[in-house]
Amino acid sequence: SQTIHQWPATLVQPVGSPLSLECTVEGTSNPNLYWYRQAAGRGLQLLFYSVGIGQISSEVPQNLSASRPQDRQFILSSKKLLLSDSGFYLCAWSLQGNQPQHFGDGTRLSIL
Amino acid sequence: DQQVKQNSPSLSVQEGRISILNCDYTNSMFDYFLWYKKYPAEGPTFLISISSIKDKNEDGRFTVFLNKSAKHLSLHIVPSQPGDSAVYFCASRFQGAQKLVFGQGTRLTINP
Known part of the structure; x- marks a missing residue:
């Protein structure tokens, strides 16, 4: 069966620091991959998607x-984090x- | 412009009764609709979907209804159980697209 792994579960970073979040999928080939962000009390906002390498x-x-x-x-990155980058980041596949x-x-992700 | 809207931020239902969650969309080019359930600090879990060629899809206690003329989608849960307490998101997909558009979510609380 297919599984998706995303890490870390929580992260606290200072403003201006870099970011790297990793997501891997097992049990399938050539999936579509997605990164979403959910701000507090809000819906899911699609950030990026990929249909291939x-x-x-x-x-x-x-x-x-x-x-x-x-x-x-699928990797989500930033060179310099902003306060507004705080949120709940979700990876998905289909x-x-x-x-x-x-x-x-x-x-x-909490930015201080 | 919010293309997928869940106008009720919250809903309370007594255990054993029917829960009805609603979703409206604006774009007639959506052809695939889904419902997700989300617990705090977890990723959304897929519940049920429906293609635009159908008007009803049933899976156990969950039934999704699609009214294309009204551009309205609903999820019925019967009977409601305490474990159904969660945030529910509806989502829609443009014909031929790979990405989903999510509503803002409705928090369902099942009272004993």
């Missing part, structure tokens, strides 16, 4: 970037077509 689509202008160095690995997305357990 090296293919990244950005949904909103922001301080973050994403990379997909391997088929089942197959092609009318298939649901499946989410990891998320990373709670």
Whole structure:
């Protein structure tokens, strides 16, 4: 069966520091991969998605970037974190077509 | 512009009764609709989906109804159980797209 791993579960970082969040999927090949952010009391905002290695689509202008160095690995990065980057970050995967997305357990990022 | 709207931020239902969660969308190009359940500090879990060619899909205690003319989606849970207490998100997908658009979520509380 397919599983998705996301780490770390929680992270506290100072303003201006770099960020790297990693997500890996097991048990499937060539999945679509997604990064979302959920701000406090808000819905899920899509940040990036990828349909293949090296293919990244950005949904909103922001301080973050994403990379997909391997088929089942998706990385969310920042060179300098802002206070507004605080939130709950979720990685998800799906197959092609009318298939649901499946989410990891998320990373709670707090910027001080 | 919020293309997928959940107008009720919260809902309380007595255990054993029916819970009805509602979702409205604005774009007629959405062709696939989903419901997710989310507990605090966890990623959303996929519950049930429906294609635009159907108007009803059932899975155990969960039924999703789609009214395309009204651009309205609803999730019925019957009978409601304490473990159903969570935040519920509806999501929609544009025809041919790989990404989902999420509503803001509705917090469902099941009272004993």
